[in-house]
Amino acid sequence: MPENRPLRVAVIGSGPAGIYASDALTKANADVSIDIFERMPAPFGLIRYGVAPDHPRIKGIIKSLHKVLDKPQIRLFGNVNVGTDVTLADLKKLYDAVIYATGATDDQDLAIPGGEHTIGAGEFVGFYDANPDFEPKWDLSAPAVAVIGVGNVALDVARVLAKTGEELRVTEIPDNVYDSLKDNQATEVHVFGRRGPAQAKFTPLELKELNISDTIEIVVDPEDLQYDEASEDARRSSKIQDMVCTLLEQYAIADPKGAPHKLFIHFFESPVEVKTAPDGTVTALVTERTELTGTGRVTGTGKLTEWPVGSVYRAVGYKSDEQADLPWDADKNVLPNVGGRVLTTGPTADGIAGVPGSADPEAEKREVLPSVYTTGWVRRGPVGLIGNTKGDANETVANLLADAEAGRGFNPEHPELEATEQLLRERGLTWTTWDGWYALDKHERELGEAEGRERKKVREWDEMLRHSTTG
Template identity: 75%
Template structure:
């Protein structure tokens, strides 16, 4: 790299992982010029399209991400599909390095008989968060539904299903989401986890807030409140785990609320089969009762069939393979060691919480010079913000170490104008950070007209139109 220009880096994905990587680059002391590529016309990734609309508090993180994108060293280039609109070979001509932070939005499968008849959490989340790449409408004819998975995504789905459309109308949902949810017929929502309360992955605040809705009564069977020695130790070692267990215990002994919608949290019930009729319509979910034994959760052989009409699976997300990049098919991540992309899988880092998922010999394999990865597409869809920041810091540190040793791309045109000329030559209608401010103002104006903070725009064409300034924002 020439000494008289800044380090040029392309970051793919404008969710938290990509923005934290950009922030780490800008804080490194190295003079940098960053282009943040985003497939959607609007930034923020999972924060905009993966957080339930009735949790605006969580979306407050956007304020901190705003501060990063406001910095002059970074430029947002939205509505660009890297791999189709521009390729990795294109990026090599204009940057010294590239960081892939494309996240995870696909649903993992549920490998039980009838599992193919379940509904992936990501599809429902994409619908109610107005992601244009997912369904525009949602039919919910069943009065009793099941949600498999005791994490925050499962809790979000259960809560949205248990609420009325009018309760959600005060949020940022657009008209198409409200029109579908107001016809929701679910009266019973059953959430199932194969392990006990101490192993649930809820956050305490979200779990406690379930009871704030006047239409929802949370029901926990007192028999599900059980702990073995390892569970008690987990409570002792984690304040969050202890809080979750305490909240669940309070639900188990609470007086009936007589709310119209019941939200049941079931523990020690492992899904074993989804029942369907001759037409493939779901008629029930069969679970096996589990128990603690020698520090593990094992089946007891006792089966229960729950008469539900739909089954949602919230058993984890998986990443979609970016074009032009090596892929670990077993773990659904970009193979890497410390964020350096390997020429082949599996990954050296492994998947957090999955024993044996790392390749101990990965560090001996060849890496792709100038190509790095961070976030969920690097390590799998696990971990909180702290993990994401740690991943970003490590990947950036390795990138800078390589640059110092002359490892990276050899760009033909590293000017900021060169990429823009490329986009114009291909007729790509990209959006910018300034354009986001235009779209943001439009969404806020739509919301203000209905007494809301914001009303989200779903259609890509409309997002691009307001971002470009072609449409006038109504005051």
Template identity: 60%
Template sequence: MLRVAVVGAGPAGIYASDLLIKSGEEVSIDLYERMPAPFGLIRYGVAPDHPRIKGIITSLHNVMNKPQIRLLANIDVGNDISVEEMREYYDAIIFSTGATGDRPLPIPGGEHSQGAGEFVGFYDGNPDFERSWDLSAEKVAVVGVGNVALDIARILAKTADELHKTEIPDNVYEALNTNQAKEIHVFGRRGPAQAKFSPLELKELDHSDTIEVIVNPEDIDYDDASIQSRHDSKSQDLVCQTLEGYAMRDPKGAPHKLFIHFFETPVEVLADNGNVTGLVTERTQLDGTGNVHGTGEFTTWDVQAVYHAVGYRSDAVAGVPFDERKHVISNDGGHVVDDEGNIVPGLYATGWIKRGPVGLIGNTKSDAKETTGMLLDDWRNGKLAPANNRDVLELLEAKHIDYATWDGWYQLDKAERALGEAEGRERKKIVEWDEMLTHSRAK
């Protein structure tokens, strides 16, 4: 039997586990998770008003129900248990720990901006993040033109009551009730054809009666490379069509204005005693290749808060080679490799910890297929050192590690649904770590 540990119970780890089960090999998988609850990015990285994407949990749940998988949650691999200790119990270990940290905004005053990951962690009820948030700014800037930037802008532009029907916990609802934002400005340094929005995400901005999406017609511009990009990608063309529609339509009179600005590169965050007073951008211009150059024309935007959604950053796992420049586990596409590029037998990586925080769920599936393909080839060709025949639970109990299980998730899930039902909604998320564990152990 092939015995595998998968570290990280988000989509990447669960998809990898599913592929191993479907491989035809007899396999046993322990799925480790640092949090008390599984599902990673889907639980703690997707905006609460995206039920369609949250529905992915249903398919992940079906995989987790398979008898070949055992969830071992509330375990911090690298601290509670070392990778070397784990290698005695498994033929292979796959790391799928994702990315939750923020890359910095590398401009003067950037330290006064707030990271997308921090805000997402807050409104998604991640126990690692803040329980309260200062939402006193009436004018807010969001740097970045990806889906995370749209999520942040949309959450800031909606009312607390609009979001109360979702699974947000009480502390998030109370904070959003204090939100003073009336103008949200989203900035991208290139044009519509280079925006990384998903078409559906972009269209959803306009579904709220409280949000007026505004695009300056002067920002609708394409060079030859941009036109080719639209021709090559139906998705990108739909994004451009939607942005053109926003630019051409008449105002609908909604109270919250959400501006999407293109061809504006942030160059400085202005602050006084740590308080943001403005954002300076330089106007850019397409150069024919889809890239841009500065024009020397600068604008100071009157904003009191700046959020940056310029990319997530993964953290190293103790005992595993890590590329500090790219913020990923060093790998050759699946195998973990050392500083000299040599394969570390039995160790693999998949998902954002392997390739960086880019792509959608579909990319994660193909990523897992590549990694598990390498692992299975190594197993079938006798390249993996066999594990011992003992159960890792012996080690966990000897180390007094207080782990949670899949049955515990069912108990936590039941508790969250009961809290939501009492208020006429599907679920209300439990935030506190210890409270999550208490419900996980309820009988």
């Protein structure tokens, strides 16, 4: 640990992963100073830009994140891109350690013929969540659409596609999003899963919320509610999975309510091809019927079905962006690490263990990058819930503090608080602050209040900067 000054830590990313790591640091070591760097002008990452606008209960997480960022040991530097505006080499001169918590926003590819004509769910989420990195307008002219995937992101996409623009206008969406959603022509939304209901990754609450809208009819074919021995075991061993299956069974036997939009949930249908017209317009999705093998897995039956749809969205998982100046695991799309300690890509020259306290034989053949750590989805991939993110943060911080106690740090040349702002000024950068978020938050609430809603989100980058207190 440094003497006569706080432990200086840079956290890259202001989503839940980065904020939870910052919180864990403040709780474990009172003498710590943390600077959070965020590429966007506004904080909160996927909580702001990855949660559907009709899910205000999830956005309540922001309240707890607020309490962390209110702590005096923490500063926010928004509108700063680590990797281009400042580098890891720059940070080594200012901080004892760096934690990368950059999350995952890109979509995984769909490796089937015509898969390049599908739309990544993350792109659509970015649109309706008013992320300035994504398109401001959206073509919703297709009367029938397909969504591939059986996780919560797939349900979010399907639900937004099935709702009317007027239903969503009461949320925080800005005018550009409403202008596209009000012209939505979709009356049929088809969600496809390769396996069965016992293998679906929905949460019960997400599944139940599909039926709240009076404009949406949920349709589940009773023939799709099949279970083998492994599926039954999955239900018995998980209350959540059993609730998911029960809800799907209730949808399958429910009386029709005559809603104008139909949302079909199909199981045992594996996508095999996206068909297109000569101009590239999607005309159909082809799936192969599958069946359970007895182990919870499925095999193809050879029976093909062609579904006439005008758009296909793939919700098959997110992937993280490769980070500048760091090794990268291209297979898993994560920073190679053990316990949050970032590893080099190759073995050490002498074969001596490089990871302190590691029980992983492979890790013992690899070196760690001194004082470089990772947490959240860029550490383990886009899986798990908020509880997993907190657990990641706690483990990463514990390893960071153990290394700092042992003297394994950057030994920065300029650990003074003012050195960070001085560097940003020298680079000619404009940055947003935590006070700036309060100013932007106030502006968005005033925009919403004028229209009788809680908030109206600002989408444009320059407008966010204009309404934020900047450095």
